[in-house]
Amino acid sequence: MSYRILATLIAISILFTTLAFSANQNNIQARVFIDAKPQLNQFYAQHLDVVNRNYNYFEIITNQDELNELEAIGFRTEVVIDDLKKFILSRYDKTRPMGGYMTLSEINDAVDVIVADHPDIVSAKVDLGQTIEGRTMWAVKISDNPNVDEDEPEVLFTSAIHAREVITPLVLLNVMDSLTDKYASVPYIQSLVDNYETWFVPVVNPDGYYHNEVIAPGGYGMWRKNRRDNGDGTFGVDLNRNFGYLWGYDDIGSSPNTDDQTYRGTGPFSEPETQNMRDFSIAHEFEISVYYHSYSNLYLWPWSYNLTTTEDEDIFVGLGDSACFLTGYTPNYINPLYEANGGTCDWYYGEQTLKNKSYSFVVEVGTYEDGFWPATSRIVPLINENYLATLFLIEVIDSVEQAMVPKPPALILEDTVDHSSYQVEWTHPDPFNPGVNYELVEYSDYSQVTDPADNFDNFINNGFTLGYSRFHSDYSSFYSGMSTANFSGYLTTRNPVLIKPGDIFRFWTFYRIEDDYDY
Ligand SMILES: [Zn+2]
Structure with a gap:
């Protein structure tokens, strides 16, 4: 009898230890080394939250349990940041809430102010539809005659499709502020506003964005996906794996497992957030579409489902190189880290039946050191370094060919010339x-x-x-x-x-x- 009680007590205490441990797990940034070839595929099969890679390791955001499991199946690991929350908070200006980042309601308020202050060039907020938790997704257009769909080229800028990429709405709000505040005084801005229709969706994933405020009110949340209840105790679909072009093509960078950060959902456009973006984008003609992410200082363009280029590679190179000249970022760095199906880039460009093709970009704002929650002191530099490139992508909407390197002239000339005087045409x-x-x-x-x-x-x-x-x-x-x-x-x-x-x-x-x- 006493033996039974003891056994029960031990079982209960183990249960409590495990629960307490899970609840208090720190987010850890760690390296997982690939020491032997078979480990590469074994690593991919884990579908971990990869944020960086080197030739012999991947860097992931993880927790102690997951690290223990990786070590148990033979991976060598090394902790880079043992407590991401502590690390992120240590870089914040403590006098500013959330280190200077905005809550969802603050972003909505900021958009409301821009709309209210400039009704002559900013449209009323356009309701794109509800999220899975019932929030409204908003878009606004900046153009002359903003509430009329004029026959002007259209461009789309979005941010925060991944909830934790919190610098990205600030990048867009800065552009919106500039286009509206400088409209009257800067002729270049005025021509962009008058001649084009520039659309902004500052938060594509409001549920996920809000969820980070709940789980990490100080501003260090690492939630990425939306808030779909997957019905098995896990939450969230990666919205940037849920778009319909070659959705589920393979499992590289896109996971069929519900608890993975790159879980692609039960089918193409299974999520209301991606449905809303799809329907909105089909209803418009976005010549260029840009989704801001963080981080890695990159401009990426299709294809993403595999590492090949489109037939419009010359135009993408022209646009991307020019944008990178202005930002200092790297154009279309071919890196298996970014190979994934179901992303926005492939659908906006590749879907050419329901809508016209759109030159689509993913911009990864910020460096490896910046991470998902850059230091407060980095907010202004990151916003500024993306400013001119964003304006450039508006300016070229109707002349994308001119961003290309000109073709060399076709010479009309004899093969060889053996006299000192000759003519070149x-x-x-x-x-x-x-x-x-x-x-x-x-x-x-x-x-x-x-x-x-x-x-x-x-x-x-x-x-x-x-x-x-x-x-x-x-x-x-x-x-x-x-x-x-x-x-x-x-x-x-x-x-x-x-x-x-x-x-x-x-x-x-x-x-x-x-x-x-x-x-
Ligand atoms: Zn992202």
Whole structure:
């Protein structure tokens, strides 16, 4: 009898310990190392909350239980920030509520003020529909004759589709303030407002945004998804995995598991928030659509479902490079971290039946150090660094081709010239986007070369050595070495080589790739 009581007591005390532990778990930022090849797929299968990656580790937001589980199945881990709440709060200006970030009602109030103060150029708030918890999603348009749908090009800017990316509504509110406050005094702003219809949805995920206020009232919440009750004790669908273009294409970056941060939902557009954005976007013609996220200082564009480019890559590069010139961000950094189906980028561009294609971007505001809740002192710099690029994306809506690098002129010239006086003519292959100026370089002394690869006389060498164990002719070859990391080297010819249509460049190569890593 006494034995039974003791056993029951132990069981109860274990239960209490576990419950208390779960409830008080800190958010931890930690690295998970990939020490052996099979761990890579094993890692992906966990669908963790990845915020950064390096060549041999992923950085995740996690908790002690999850870290213990990862270690138990063989991963080596290293804690980077052991208490994210403490870390985030330590960087706040304590005199400002939530370190300077805004609550949902403060954002709504700020929009109300902009609408009330500038009814001549700001539309009444447009009700996009309800969220799953019954909140209203709002859009406003800034344009002349704002409550009329004029025949002007339209652009869409949104933020906070991910609840914890709290710098993003501030980026949009700053642009809205500027367009309205400077309308009367700055001709450039006036032309943007008068000639275009610029739409803003400052909070795409109000339920998730509000949830962070509840679970972390000081401003350090890490909730990302919406607040769908998944019916199994878990909550939330990742709205940026719930859009309908190739939804559920595979499980890379998009998870079928309800408790994952990238859970894509039960079907395409299963969530009211994405349905509302879809219907609103179909009802308009957004030439460009931009979803602000944080963080990583990036401009991303389609495709996201796999790591390939669209047939409009030239235009995306033109727009993205220009925006990155203005922000200092990196254009379309091809990184498997951002491979995922069901995102906004792919739907806005790829859905071309229900609506026109839209040049769609994801902007990742802020650096790795900034994280999801940047220091108070970083708010103004982050807002400012995105300001001009946002205006640029309004300015180019109806002339996206002009953001492209002009095509080189088509020369009308004999193949070779052997006299000192000759005439050069050229045509513009793209009259809509001619170069501002051209540089014409005269080359002479062309040579035809057969190189036996036994010295570098014909090349400017960067990274190669001579190898003697394999060769095609004679006794040597250019050798890149056996590399454990990425090899990046090149050979540049010293003398120009005249290449005419139909010419062939031929070389022999030997290579070995590493299983599961190189393709
Ligand atoms: Zn995001």
